[in-house]
Amino acid sequence: MEKVKEKPDFAYMRIAKVMEQQILNGTLRTGDKLPSLRTICREYGVSQNTALTAYYNLESKFLIETRPQSGYYVRYSKTKIPSLPQITNPGANAEYTDSESMIRKVYDSLGEDGHLPLALGSPANELLPIAKLNKGLVTATRELKGSGVAYDKTEGNERLRRQIARWSFAMECDLNPDEIITTSGCLNAVSLCLMALTEKGDTIAMESPISFGMLQLAQTLGLKVLELPSDPRSGVDLNALADALKKRKIKACLFISNFSNPLGSCMPDENKRQAVGLLAKYDIPLIENDLNGDVYFSQKRPKSCKTYDESGLVLWCGSVSKTLAPGYRVGWVAPGKFKEEVRRIKRYHNISSTSITQEVIAGFLETGRYERHLRKLRHTLHGNLLKFSRAIADHFPEGTMASRPQGGFVIWVELPGPIDTYDLYEKCLRYKIGFAPGRIFTLQNQYKNCLRLNYGLLWNEKLEQDLKLLGGLARRALK
Structure with missing residues (x-):
């Protein structure tokens, strides 16, 4: 042949x-x-x-x-690559620290003209297929019944759910469209799951540090958060999880399994299998935020915790908000045995999702345009990560440590102890440079000398110079 x-x-x-x-x-x-x-x-x-x-x-x-x-x-x-940070060590009974004003200031600076958006955790518009998305909108308007203005089913766009189920094959997970409910982004999916599973005063376990959006959501719902130690490579410490399950009454766990925010860690497949088995032993559900799973730099997509779920306890949440169209707010959840509860909560709060944007995303998945876009995006992001790592090694203070994510959009930086990154943040704003201070990724008094940077930007000379300036300001803060 x-x-x-x-x-x-x-x-x-x-x-x-x-x-x-x-x-x-x-x-x-x-x-x-x-x-x-x-x-x-x-x-x-x-x-x-x-x-x-x-x-x-x-x-x-x-x-x-x-x-x-x-x-x-x-x-x-x-x-020239910075050393890895140590495994995190949050306190089991630490006092609550309010970072609301700090988070609000970070959000407020995002829309400022000329500000370097290092605080975000998503790609720049230049890295997204905006022209093709616009064409998809025109097509969806023409082909959808009523041009997309009518309510859709509570479960969401059937074509999109079918494509998400097909896409789950990449992580060796056998889903069908009826197991999936669409949402308004990944955070909305997590929100629906928490409302379906918990009541005010319940304790949920999260890795630490973790997305400030999920921390704020938990606070809004009146939940107590147990922060678990995490390794910058392998994610949540399973020994700490096992110990917590023995000693505490935990209603649910919430983990970012692949390329966590902000550490960038990825739970090894064996760890995912063990975590699912451990939680099944105690009959505790796991809300899995798999938002970044498609943005991997290795040969294939990592598996999810959902891959190992045999009891329906894993609620798998995903979205294209970070990879394709942030403003479309298209996400989903496969809630396992909790489907009816999640569906009911969605009906109460949303009735249905936005049909026209879901139709556009379904078309991207169906025609292969999404995978082609992802291949290009992964290549760009991997290159950016290496450039950021080199810039940190070249320009930041001696002793600076940084994570080495194998996917996603963010890198976690740990500066020498005396530096307070919120004070540094205030100084950087004068130069129109923004980042995310470490303290907003916890409810405890920790990570004061840490920060998160978004490498999902268009690399150019100005970005390189701004990183050099950021490093210089950090060095000056040591004196």
């Missing part, structure tokens, strides 16, 4: 991936000369244009550099 010729776009990605792994694991070291374009063409059986594109890919991530009249060389240095 004749061998099918590999497409050029896949060929260049394969070549770049092999070299990237060799650089990251130290097989190719800083200063090593790389094979010539002619050698790449001969060894891989590709055109010179494909070989050149592979090297452009590596250059965009600051992994290699071109030297005139000499060739391509490894630029990346593992020693």
Whole structure:
């Protein structure tokens, strides 16, 4: 049988991936000369244009550099990457700390003209397929019954639910459309789940640090939050979880399993399996925020906790708010055995979701446009992460530590102890630089010297200079 010729776009990605792994694991070291374009063409059986594109890919991530009249060389240095933060250690009975005014100030600065939006956790508009989304809106208006102005079913757009179920195959999860309820974004999905599962005064367990939006939601519902230690690589500490389940009356758990916000950690698949089994033992539901699961930098999408759910206790929440269309507010939940409760709460609060935006997203999923967009977005974000890590190593104070997310949009930075990042935030606003201070990701008096940065931006010279300025202001705060 004749061998099918590999497409050029896949060929260049394969070549770049092999070299990237060799650089990251130290097989190719800083200063090593790389094979010539002619050698790449001969060894891989590709055109010179494909070989050149592979090297452009590596250059965009600051992994290699071109030297005139000499060739391509490894630029990346593992020693320039900041050390990892230690596992977090929140107190089991810590006093509540109010950060409402701080969060409000961070939100207020987001819309200011000229402000660098490092405080957000989503991609810049330049990285989104806005023109194609606009075309999708026109098509949806034309094809939907009543042009999309009528109420939809409480469960949501059937076409979208069918595509979400199909998409769940990537995480080896067997869902069907009837198990899914659409929502107005992921936070709305989490909100519906919490209202369905808990009552005022109940205790829920979360990893720490965690999204300030989810903390505020829990407070609004009158819930007590038990913050669990987390590792910047593997997420929530399962030993701490097991201990908490033995000693405390916990009504539900709420974890960001893949590329958490703000640490960027990803629970290994084995940890997910163990966590689901542990919670099943105590019959405690898990609300899983899997908002960033599609934005992975490895070869395939990580599994979800829902993948291992045999008892219906995992309520899997997702959205395209971070990956495709933040303003469309399209999300979903597969609530397992709690479907009727969640459906009832949605009917009380929303009646139905916005049909026209759901139809647009369904079209993106159905036609493959979403996956094509994601491939490009993942490549850009991975390159940005490496650039941010290098900028932090080059310009931030000595002793600064930073997480190493394998996906998502945010990086967690821990500055040397004496620096208060809220004071630093106030100073940075004068230069129109915003970030998210660490204290807003907890209800306790901790993470004062930490901050979260969004690398989902368009990398350019101004961004690089602003990061240099931020690092300089942090160094000055040490004096």
